[in-house]
Amino acid sequence: MRRDIFQAIADPTRRAIIALIALQAMTPNAIAENFNTTRQAISKHLRILTECELVKQEQEGREIYYSLELEKMKEIDKWLSQYRKIWETRFNQLDNVLATIKKQKK
Amino acid sequence: MRRDIFQAIADPTRRAIIALIALQAMTPNAIAENFNTTRQAISKHLRILTECELVKQEQEGREIYYSLELEKMKEIDKWLSQYRKIWETRFNQLDNVLATIKKQKK
DNA sequence: TATATGTGCAACCAATCAGTTTCACAAATT
DNA sequence: AATTTGTGAAACTGATTGGTTGCACATATA
Structure with missing residues (x-):
C-alpha cells in the first residue's frame, strides 16, 4: 500500500517513535513500553511507517527490529x-x- | 486555537496552497481557481494554515491576501x-x- | 509436548477530517 | 439605494483515523 510521508509524520506518536528508533533499532514491545497505549496501537503505527518506507524491519528469530530509514x-x-x-x-x-x-x- | 504544523502540512491540498502563496500573496478566490474544489473548502484550509501560523493574512479593502510565514x-x-x-x-x-x-x- | 513470549491482523468504535451546501455580511459598484 | 463581489461561518455528510479488544500463529523455553 502506498502511503504519504507527510501524513505519516502528522501523528505525534509516530514522530515520537521515529525519534526513538533513529539511533538504534528496537522491537515493537520495547517501543511500546515508552508509550501510554497498547502494543497493538504501536504495531499499527509501525505498519503505517513501514508502508511509506520511513521505517524498515529486520526479523531476528521471533523478534522484529524496527529502525529509521x-x-x-x-x-x-x-x-x-x-x-x-x-x-x-x-x-x-x-x-x-x-x-x-x-x-x-x- | 492551537494547531500542529505537521498535521497542517499532512494534507496535499494544503501543501499545494503553501507552494502557491510561497512567492506572492494571494486572495482566497485566486487560490481556489487553481483547485478542483469549492472556494469554501479552500477557505477552511486557509483557516487551518492560519491557525498554526504557517500563513498570515493581510486585509485590503474587502479582499484578504494570504502569504506564507x-x-x-x-x-x-x-x-x-x-x-x-x-x-x-x-x-x-x-x-x-x-x-x-x-x-x-x- | 505443553506453556510462555513476541508479534501481526481483523473487527469494532468514537473522534476527527475534508468536503459540500446554505447563509450572513461588509465592501465595492451600478 | 440596489446589486454585485469577496469573504467567513455553520450545519451536515461520508470517509478516514487512532484507539481498543480479541484472536491467530510462529518461535522460544520449561
Missing part, C-alpha cells in the same frame, strides 16, 4: 529545500539592505 | 535537523571507510 527522511528535506531557498534569499536581501544602510552612514 | 516553516526544518545530523554523520563515516579502502589499495 534515513533515506526517506531526506524526501522531507527535499520538499523543504524549495522554501529554504526562499528564506535564504530573503535573508541575503535583508543583509544587502543592512550593508547599504551601513555604507550610507559612513 | 517562512519563519514557521523553519520549525519543520528544526525538527528535521536532528535527523539531518544523523545522516550527515553516517555519510562521513562512510566517507572514512572509503578513504581507508583507498589507502589500503595504494
